[in-house]
Structure formats: C-alpha cells, structure tokens
Amino acid sequence: MNRVQNTKLVLWLMTGFAAAIALNRYVFGLGVTTNLNDKTPWGFWIGFDVMAGVALAAGGFVTTAIFYIMKREEFHPLVRPAVLTAFLGYLAVVAGLLVDLGLPWNIWHMIIYWNPHSPLFEVGWCVMLYTTVLLLEFSPVPLEESSRYARVRNFLMRFRFPLVLLGIMLSTLHQSSLGTLFLIMPYRLFPLWYSHILPIQFFISAVALGLMMVAFESLISHWLYRREPETPLVGKLCGAAVWVLAVYFIVKMTDIVAAGKFGLIFNGNWQSDLFIVEILVSTLIPMALFAVPKLRRNSKVQWVGSSMVVIGMVLNRIDVGGLAMLDSTASYTPSWMEIAISLGIVSAAALAFLFVTERFHIWEIRPEDPQSLPHTPPSFDYSSRTWLGVPRIASLTKHTLAFVLSFAVGMAFMPGRKLHAEGIDSVTVSRATGIDTLCIDGNRDDQFVEFPHQAHISWIRTHKIPTSPADDTSGFALAGKDSCSVCHHLNLPGERLSECWECHASMYAQADFFRHDWHASPAGAKLKCDDCHTAGVTRTAQSAKKCTACHPFYKFTTIGVGATPAYHILSYTDAMHKMCVSCHVVEAKVVKDKQDLALCTTCHRVGTPPNLRAGMKWDISVPHFDNVVLPDVGLSVK
Amino acid sequence: MGALLDFARGPLFRLTFAIMVLGLARLLFLDIIGMYRAYRRTTDKKMPWKLIFSRSFEWFFPVKRVIRERHVYSLLSIVFHIGLIIVPLFFFAHVNLWKEAVGISWPALPYSWAFWLTICTIASALFLLISRLTVKAMRALSLGRDYLWLLLLLVPFVTGFICANVDVGPGSYQVLMLVHVLSAELIFVLIPFSKIAHCVLAPLSQVVCALAWKFPPETDDDICTTLNKKGAPV
Numbered sequence: 001m002n003r004v005q006n007t008k009l010v011l012w013l014m015t016g017f018a019a020a021i022a023l024n025r026y027v028f029g030l031g032v033t034t035n036l037n038d039k040t041p042w043g044f045w046i047g048f049d050v051m052a053g054v055a056l057a058a059g060g061f062v063t064t065a066i067f068y069i070m071k072r073e074e075f076h077p078l079v080r081p082a083v084l085t086a087f088l089g090y091l092a093v094v095a096g097l098l099v100d101l102g103l104p105w106n107i108w109h110m111i112i113y114w115n116p117h118s119p120l121f122e123v124g125w126c127v128m129l130y131t132t133v134l135l136l137e138f139s140p141v142p143l144e145e146s147s148r149y150a151r152v153r154n155f156l157m158r159f160r161f162p163l164v165l166l167g168i169m170l171s172t173l174h175q176s177s178l179g180t181l182f183l184i185m186p187y188r189l190f191p192l193w194y195s196h197i198l199p200i201q202f203f204i205s206a207v208a209l210g211l212m213m214v215a216f217e218s219l220i221s222h223w224l225y226r227r228e229p230e231t232p233l234v235g236k237l238c239g240a241a242v243w244v245l246a247v248y249f250i251v252k253m254t255d256i257v258a259a260g261k262f263g264l265i266f267n268g269n270w271q272s273d274l275f276i277v278e279i280l281v282s283t284l285i286p287m288a289l290f291a292v293p294k295l296r297r298n299s300k301v302q303w304v305g306s307s308m309v310v311i312g313m314v315l316n317r318i319d320v321g322g323l324a325m326l327d328s329t330a331s332y333t334p335s336w337m338e339i340a341i342s343l344g345i346v347s348a349a350a351l352a353f354l355f356v357t358e359r360f361h362i363w364e365i366r367p368e369d370p371q372s373l374p375h376t377p378p379s380f381d382y383s384s385r386t387w388l389g390v391p392r393i394a395s396l397t398k399h400t401l402a403f404v405l406s407f408a409v410g411m412a413f414m415p416g417r418k419l420h421a422e423g424i425d426s427v428t429v430s431r432a433t434g435i436d437t438l439c440i441d442g443n444r445d446d447q448f449v450e451f452p453h454q455a456h457i458s459w460i461r462t463h464k465i466p467t468s469p470a471d472d473t474s475g476f477a478l479a480g481k482d483s484c485s486v487c488h489h490l491n492l493p494g495e496r497l498s499e500c501w502e503c504h505a506s507m508y509a510q511a512d513f514f515r516h517d518w519h520a521s522p523a524g525a526k527l528k529c530d531d532c533h534t535a536g537v538t539r540t541a542q543s544a545k546k547c548t549a550c551h552p553f554y555k556f557t558t559i560g561v562g563a564t565p566a567y568h569i570l571s572y573t574d575a576m577h578k579m580c581v582s583c584h585v586v587e588a589k590v591v592k593d594k595q596d597l598a599l600c601t602t603c604h605r606v607g608t609p610p611n612l613r614a615g616m617k618w619d620i621s622v623p624h625f626d627n628v629v630l631p632d633v634g635l636s637v638k
Numbered sequence: 639m640g641a642l643l644d645f646a647r648g649p650l651f652r653l654t655f656a657i658m659v660l661g662l663a664r665l666l667f668l669d670i671i672g673m674y675r676a677y678r679r680t681t682d683k684k685m686p687w688k689l690i691f692s693r694s695f696e697w698f699f700p701v702k703r704v705i706r707e708r709h710v711y712s713l714l715s716i717v718f719h720i721g722l723i724i725v726p727l728f729f730f731a732h733v734n735l736w737k738e739a740v741g742i743s744w745p746a747l748p749y750s751w752a753f754w755l756t757i758c759t760i761a762s763a764l765f766l767l768i769s770r771l772t773v774k775a776m777r778a779l780s781l782g783r784d785y786l787w788l789l790l791l792l793v794p795f796v797t798g799f800i801c802a803n804v805d806v807g808p809g810s811y812q813v814l815m816l817v818h819v820l821s822a823e824l825i826f827v828l829i830p831f832s833k834i835a836h837c838v839l840a841p842l843s844q845v846v847c848a849l850a851w852k853f854p855p856e857t858d859d860d861i862c863t864t865l866n867k868k869g870a871p872v
Contacts, residue, residue, distance in 0.1 A: 020656065027740060393675070397668060404660040404830075412653035521640055522809040530805040538730050538749040539802075 003224050005395060008354060009402055011347040016403035018344015020410025021337045025099055035335045040322070044334035047321030048342050049096025051178055052314040053089055054127075055202075058210030059217070060086020060134065061171035066240075068164045077230065078237075080141060080362045081221070082214045084353065087134040092349040094131060099341055119180040126174030133167045141360050175206040182320055190324040192264050192275045195255050198320070204251060205282075205313055208244040211237050212286070212309035219303055221357065227365070231299045238296040238305060245287040245309070249279075271324060278319060282312020340410070427507035429572045431499055442572045443507045449576070449603045457484075487579060504572040513569035514547075541567065639812050646819045654826040661830025662838045669842055676849045690844045697840070711769060714762040721759025722791065725752060726822075731802070756799050763792050787834070793821040 025033040036043045063082035067075050098104040110124045136156060143153040156163075179202030186194055195201060215237045222229045256262055265272055286305040290296040296305070326332070356362060429442040432451070441448035484497065492498045503513045518524035519532070533539040570578065581598060588597035596602055677683075696702060700712055726732060730746040737743035747755070767788045770776050797818035801811060829835060836843070 393668070393671065396671070400664045400668065404657060404664050407660055408653045408656035411656040412649040414649075414652060517640070520808055520811070522807075522812065523640060526808050528805050528807060529811065535803075535805065536749070538746075540730075 003226065004354070007224060008351065008395070008399060011351045011354075012399040012402045013406040014340075014347040015344050015351065016406035017410040018341045018347070019403075020407045020414070021340050022099060022344070023411075024337070024414050025341070030102060033335065033337045033341075035332055035338070037332070040325075040329040040332040043322055043332055044318075044338045044342060045096055045100040047318040047323065048314070049100070049345060050093050051317035051321040053093040053096060054174065054178060055206050055209050055313060055317055056213050056310070057086040057089030057093070058171065058175060058206040059214040060089075060210070061168045062207055062210035063214055064137075064164045065168050068161065069168070074233065074236070077364050078214050078218065078233065081217060081357070082210075083134065083138050084141075084356055084362060085213065085217055087131075087138050088349045088352050088356075090127065090131045090134055091352075092345050093127060095345050095348075096342065097127075099345075119177055119183075122177045123174065123181065126170050126177060130167065130170040130174060133163055133170060137163050137167060141362065142356075145360065171206075172203060176200065176203040178202055179320075185325070188325045188328045189320065190271045190327065191259075191261050192256065192271060193320050193324045195252075195259070197251070197255055201248070201252055201255075204244065204248045205316065208241055208248055208283075209309060209313040211241045211244065212306040212313075215241075215302060216306040216310050219299070219306065221363070224354075229299050231297060231302070234299075234302050234306075235297040238290040238302060239293075241309065242287055242290045242296075245283050249283050249287070252279075271327075274319065274323070278312055278315050280312075281308050282316055283309075286312075429501040429505055429507050431501045440576065442501065442576075447604065447606050449580075450605050451580075451603070500575065501572065503569055504575045506571055508571050508573060510568040510571055512567065514567035516567075639816070643812060643816050643819070646816060646823065650823055651819070654823040658826040658829050662835065665830055665835050666838050666842075669839060669846070673842070673845060673849060680849070685845075686848055690848050694841060694844045697844075711766075714765050717758050718762040718766060721755050721762070721795075725755055725759060725795070728752075729798075729802075753803065756795060760792065760795050760799065763788055763795070767792075783832075787832070790821065790825060790828075794818050794825070797821070 021033065030036060034043065034045075059082040063075060063079050066072050067079045098107075101107065107124075110121065111128075115121050137160070140153050140156050140160075143149040143156070176199035179199035182189055182194070182198055183196070215234045218230050218234055256265070265275060286309045289301055289305045295301045322329075322332075358366070360366075427443050430444055432438040432440040432442075434453070436452070436454035438451040438453045439448050440451050487500075488497050490498060490503065492502060503511075505511055515524070519527050520529060529539065532545045534543050537543045569575070580603065584598040584602070588595055591597065677685075700716065724747070728745070728747045729752050730749070733743055733746040767785065770780050770785065770788070797814045800806065801814050801818060806814065825834075829837070
C-alpha cells in the first residue's frame with residue numbers, strides 16, 4: 001500500500017467531482033447549486049471556506065513571528081511549511097470566495113470604489129494584500145531551484161524582514177476583522193457566540209489554531225511520507241498552545257460572565273450543547289492534555305490534541321459564520337453541492353501542498369514520492385499492458401484519469417431538470433382553494449390573493465383581455481357561463497375546466513406546457529412525428545401544425561399564447577399578473593368607484609384567511625423570492 | 639422506455655460527454671508533457687518545423703493523395719471524416735438540444751444538406767468496410783477492432799437517419815432513438831481510450847515522429863530493458 005499515492009488519488013477524485021459542480025455553478029448560477037436564499041445569503045461557503053480557511057492559515061504569521069521576531073531558531077524547520085500552508089490556505093479562501101460571490105468578476109470594484117466604513121472593505125483588502133505578501137514571502141523557495149533566478153531571489157530576500165512584518169500586521173488585522181463582520185448581527189447570532197470583543201476572540205483563537213495547525217501538518221506529512229516525526233519540536237508548539245488556549249478560555253468566559261450570559265450555557269437547548277462541545281473540543285481537553293509535559297511529548301497525544309483544536313476551532317468559525325444563527329435565519333441546510341465544492345477546494349489545496357513539498361525544498365529533507373524512487377519497477381496499464389511512462393508521469397497518467405472520471409460523475413449528478421429553468425428555482429405550484437372565493441397562494445408562503453371567483457363570473461361583461469394597447473377591447477360581451485373561457489383558455493385532455501396550476505406548474509420559471517415528447521410517445525398521444533411536422537423540412541416550431549389544428553376549442557387568442565418562444569408557458573406568477581392586472585387596468589377606468597382596481601393592495605393579502613383555512617396544507621419552508629416582472633401591456637398602473 | 643430514454647439523454651449523456659471532452663484534453667496534455675520531456679533530453683535541439691508543418695498540412699488536406707494514388711479510397715475516406723464531424727455537430731436537432739439545455743447555439747445545417755451528408759457518410763463507411771474486407775493488403779493491416787469501429791460508427795448514423803426521415807410509429811421511434819443515443823454515448827466513452835483519439839492527437843503526430851528520430855542512439859536498448867525484453871529486436 002502506498003500512502004502518498006492513495007491519498008493523492010482520493011484528493012484528485014474529490015477535486016474532479018468538485019470541478020464539475022463548480023462548472024455547474026458558473027454556468028447556471030448560485031440558485032441551482034446552493035440552498036442559499038435572500039434570508040440566508042451566507043452559508044456553508046462563508047463559514048467553512050472563508051472563516052475557517054483564514055483561521056487555518058494563521059500558522060503562517062504565528063510561525064514567522066516566533067522565528068523572525070522572537071528569534072527562536074529551533075523552529076526553523078517549521079517556517080517554510082507554515083508559510084506555504086498560509087499561502088495555499090489564502091488561495092483556497094480566494095477560490096471559495098470566487099465561487100460564493102454572486103458576480104465574482106466585479107471584485108475589482110472594491111479596489112477602486114472605496115467604502116472605508118465597511119468591515120468587508122477591510123476584509124477584502126487584507127485578503128488581497130496578505131495573499132500578495134505571502135506570495136512574495138514564499139517565492140524565494142521555488143526560485144532557489146535554479147541559479148538563473150538568483151538576482152530576483154536576492155532582491156526578494158533583502159525585503160524578507162519587512163515582508164514578514166507586513167504579513168504579521170495584515171494577518172492580525174484580518175483575523176480580527178472577520179470577527180468584526182459579525183458585530184452587526186447581535187440579533188442573529190446566538191448570544192453565547194455574540195460578543196463585543198468578537199474580534200479579539202477571533203485573533204486569540206487564530207493564534208492557537210495557527211500553532212496547532214503547524215503541528216498537525218508536520219504530523220500528517222511525516223506520517224504520509226513515513227518519516228520520523230519531529231516530536232520534540234511539535235511538543236514545544238503544544239506547550240505554547242496551552243498558554244494561548246488558556247488566555248482564549250479566560251477571555252471568552254469572562255466576557256460571557258460579564259455579559260450575564262453564563263446561565264445560557266446550561267440551558268439545555270441545542271445551542272448550549274453545541275457551545276459546550278465546541279469549548280471542550282477546541283480548548284479545554286487539548287489544554288488539559290498538553291498541560292502535562294510528558295503527554296505533550298508523546299506523538300500520539302500530539303495527534304489527538306492538535307486535531308481536536310483544529311476541528312474545534314473550525315467548528316467555532318462555522319458556528320459564528322452561520323450555524324449559531326439558524327434560529328433567526330430561514331431554515332437553511334447546505335446542499336450537497338456546496339459541501340462538494342468546499343471539499344474539492346480543500347483537496348486541491350492539499351494536492352498543491354504535496355506537489356510543492358515534493359518539488360521544492362520545504363522540509364529539511366525533501367520527501368520523495370516512494371513511487372519515484374529509482375528501484376521501483378515501471379508501472380504498466382492493466383488493460384493494454386502499455387508502459388505508463390517514468391514514475392512521475394505514470395502517476396500523472398493515473399491521477400488525471402481519476403480526475404476525468406470523477407468530473408464526469410459530477411456532471412452526471414447535476415440536477416438535470418433544474419438546468420432548463422435558467423437558474424430560477426423550480427417551485428411547484430399548489431392549487432388555489434375555496435369555492436366562491438378562491439385563495440390563490442401557489443407557493444404556500446402565507447402571502448395570498450383573495451379572488452372573488454363567483455363574483456367575477458357576473459362582473460366580466462365587456463372586455464376582451466388586451467394583449468397590447470392597440471387591441472380593440474370594445475364590443476366584447478361575455479357573461480355568466482360563457483365567460484369561463486376568458487380565463488380557462490385550455491383544457492387538458494379529458495377535463496372540462498382545467499385549473500391554472502395544472503399547466504402553469506412552476507411558480508417563477510417558464511415551463512413547457514405543450515409536452516412535446518408526451519404527444520409523440522407511445523404512452524401519451526401516440527402520434528408519429530410527421531403527423532405534426534411536414535416531411536422533408538427541418539422540424540421546427542414554425543413548420544409544425546398549430547395546436548388549434550387538432551384542438552379547435554382552445555382559446556389561445558384570448559390570452560396570446562405563442563408569445564413565448566417554443567411553446568413555453570408563463571410562470572404561475574407571471575400568468576396570474578398578466579391575466580388579472582391587464583383586465584383590472586382597463587376596468588379601473590370603466591367601473592364606477594373602482595379606481596384602485598389595479599393596485600397591488602386590491603388583491604394581495606397576508607395571513608391565512610379563516611374561512612379558507614380548512615383543507616389547506618401550508619408549507620412555509622418553501623424558498624421564497626421575488627422573481628416577478630409585471631406584465632408589459634403598455635398600460636400604466638397608477 | 640420513456641424513463642430510460644430520459645436517463646440516456648440526461649445524466650448518461652453528461653457523464654459520457656464529459657469523459658470524452660476531458661479525456662481528450664487529458665491525452666493532449668499528457669502528450670505535450672511527454673514531448674517536452676523527450677525534447678529536453680535530446681542533444682540535437684533543432685527541430686525541422688517547416689517539414690513538420692508541411693507534412694501535417696498534407697495529412698489534413700490530402701489533395702495530393704487523392705490525385706496521385708488510390709483516388710477513390712482517399713476521396714471516400716475524406717467524405718467519411720467530414721460527415722463524421724459535421725453532421726453530429728451541426729444537425730439542427732442537436733444544436734437545438736444544446737440551446738435548450740445550456741442556452742448556447744450555433745448555426746445549423748439546412749435540412750437537405752444534413753440529409754445528403756448523412757447518406758454520403760453511411761455510404762462511404764460501407765465502402766470502407768467492404769474494401770477492408772476484400773482488398774488483401776488492407777485486410778492484412780486490419781485488426782478485429784477496426785471492423786468493429788466502423789460498424790459502431792455506423793449505428794448512430796443509420797438510426798439517426800431513420801428517426802429524422804422515415805415516418806415510423808411512436809414505439810419504434812423510441813427504440814431507435816434509444817439505440818441512437820446509447821451507441822453515440824458508447825462512442826463518446828471509447829474515443830479517448832482508442833485509436834479515435836487521433837481526432838485531437840493528429841496535429842501532434844508529426845512532431846512526435848520528428849522527436850523520435852532524435853532519441854539518443856542507445857534508447858532502444860533502454861526501452862527493451864524497461865519492457866523486460868532485453869535483446870529483443872526493435
């Protein structure tokens with residue numbers, strides 16, 4: 001078993017899968033890839049990728065501070081890996097942000113249009129500057145490979161100390177300003193996490209996490225490449241972490257007690273349980289373990305303790321970044337696609353880390369991929385017995401194949417039906433309820449329209465529904481039973497009065513009401529293609545028979561069907577607005593004392609009407625957003 | 639049947655199409671890396687670029703070959719290749735599928751062009767198959783999979799042609815369509831792992847040839863050693 005190879009294989013698989021989902025996100029938007037909504041615009045990506053990512057990168061500034069400022073020479077072996085992790089960590093944060101931001105290509109706006117009052121302004125600048133600083137700080141390492149770049153390298157080395165200082169400064173700002181972001185959310189964030197000194201707490205915990213992340217990383221890479229672990233050095237880091245964790249714990253507890261929130265810890269609700277778990281895992285248990293000198297010099301305990309701090313602090317960032325807000329935000333659970341992308345970004349960063357450590361001088365002894373040692377036999381492809389190339393190429397051959405295959409699987413998993421909706425969430429419409437008065441609430445969000453159905457049958461008398469201002473609407477006389485087809489312009493096969501929701505089945509997205517494939521399928525209308533399409537001509541909408549050729553009673557004209565391309569039907573919302581508003585606009589001028597007929601408030605109501613409540617299933621968790629365009633009938637609504 | 643067709647046209651299509659596109663990109667990438675490594679090792683860095691370009695050009699537009707030798711065969715082979723590339727890419731219904739699924743579209747072939755081009759492709763494929771079977775020299779050069787490939791490539795063309803032009807009943811239409819889609823998807827998956835990969839690797843083949851001439855003289859022995867066949871003739 002080859003640890004490095006297998007780890008890399010898994011990482012490549014996850015990266016490939018995530019790449020497919022990321023493609024999906026860029027082509028079709030956030031709507032189809034995430035469960036984010038207007039009430040919860042910050043979800044898993046912010047909590048995990050950004051908040052935790054930045055915190056995990058804290059190892060960089062902590063180690064450089066120890067080595068360059070405190071002049072603790074013995075930590076030298078840890079500086080390069082720590083700076084590399086910080087650099088890759090920040091790149092991962094940037095990658096996560098690029099996926100999460102709605103219009104990532106507008107990020108340059110921030111550089112030119114300043115808004116110094118915003119914490120996000122500070123965060124954005126810190127990310128950009130610190131990533132640049134890290135790049136400059138790290139680039140001497142790859143540059144030392146070839147003497148050709150000696151000049152550049154020497155130039156950079158001259159600025160090493162100022163760069164390190166700048167890096168520490170920017171990190172300090174940035175780690176704490178991530179906490180600042182949440183100061184504006186006292187009503188969202190659960191009180192146990194909310195605090196006026198959140199920035200300070202973030203900074204202290206970042207220091208602890210930075211120390212432990214460096215330790216964890218040293219342990220894991222020595223395990224991967226089967227080398228003697230740096231136990232004494234890691235032990236020292238653990239010793240330092242005890243102090244920092246202690247400070248963190250005291251600051252946090254003092255704050256909670258001072259704010260009178262101590263009782264909340266033992267409240268027994270899920271937030272308090274979460275809080276206790278978080279404090280135990282991130283702080284108390286590791287602190288207790290490492291406080292014993294004998295234990296912290298034991299490599300197994302180092303494993304346990306450092307991974308606990310890493311997991312615990314990441315949990316802390318996720319809590320602050322969203323988990324502890326769940327009660328006040330709309331119910332949000334990250335979609336599997338969000339999680340897949342986050343895992344993919346982490347995997348890609350890990351792959352980059354392994355690549356750089358194998359390629360450049362990061363550890364004192366450069367780890368060799370065991371696969372590429374001189375005595376390993378050449379590898380062959382199982383199926384056709386072809387040579388896969390020199391070891392490095394051979395593993396590339398295998399890993400790229402893994403990437404391709406898992407990317408393809410990711411593509412297959414994409415929710416196909418959603419793709420046609422142009423990024424608009426498909427919200428299934430539920431039927432209107434009531435008898436004489438209908439309650440129209442397609443998405444069951446408690447915001448409904450009260451529709452005097454029976455009354456309309458007698459009111460409708462003079463008008464054809466105008467589809468354009470030029471339409472002649474005079475002289476149309478429908479009343480009583482004859483008026484049905486004004487609204488019920490189409491009946492499904494075997495029905496006499498089909499209801500709106502049966503065809504306008506999607507709340508906000510257009511749908512295919514014609515059901516082309518159903519007409520041609522043996523289970524549906526059993527028609528041959530050429531029953532509708534003319535033979536010998538390209539089969540298009542234009543060359544197909546019109547619906548009325550077979551369904552002469554359909555009243556397409558009243559409503560202007562065919563206005564949408566390819567026989568798409570309007571969304572439920574649009575169809576309702578088009579139907580109701582365009583008539584009301586005209587009627588408002590005609591009917592006496594009804595000038596308000598076309599105003600929003602004439603129809604829209606909030607809450608459940610008592611007389612309609614029976615027989616109605618309310619499901620308010622349906623995502624709600626306002627993708628509504630009022631019909632353009634050329635008539636102005638006053 | 640309808641559900642199966644939906645599956646074949648949805649997830650299965652995305653899976654196989656991604657394997658084809660990325661698989662080919664991967665081959666190109668690996669090929670270029672291999673070439674770069676070989677180039678770095680050679681002692682003689684001068685590459686006959688002019689010759690490489692003119693040769694590649696000749697192979698892409700084999701006018702000379704058509705005129706000088708094996709006229710019919712070369713011509714039909716060209717027709718076959720053109721049909722193979724143009725029809726799937728520019729057939730109206732295919733373009734339309736892309737437009738509806740992802741919203742991008744490009745100009746499509748007029749109906750009659752698609753009709754005749756498909757017929758030409760099918761005919762030339764049949765001709766190539768027959769000549770492989772009958773001409774002695776060609777039969778000696780052919781492996782079993784060469785015949786299979788021709789047959790496999792024929793399947794989506796024939797079924798697609800019937801679906802588009804013959805007024806079959808709705809039941810048999812669905813079966814034909816399923817065969818059409820599945821066979822095309824089988825082709826997609828096989829492309830990056832078979833000789834059809836030459837559709838992207840061909841532009842590089844002349845460069846690879848030129849590089850091969852520059853291997854250091856003792857290379858063949860090394861290759862044999864690596865392959866565990868020391869002393870075998872190269």
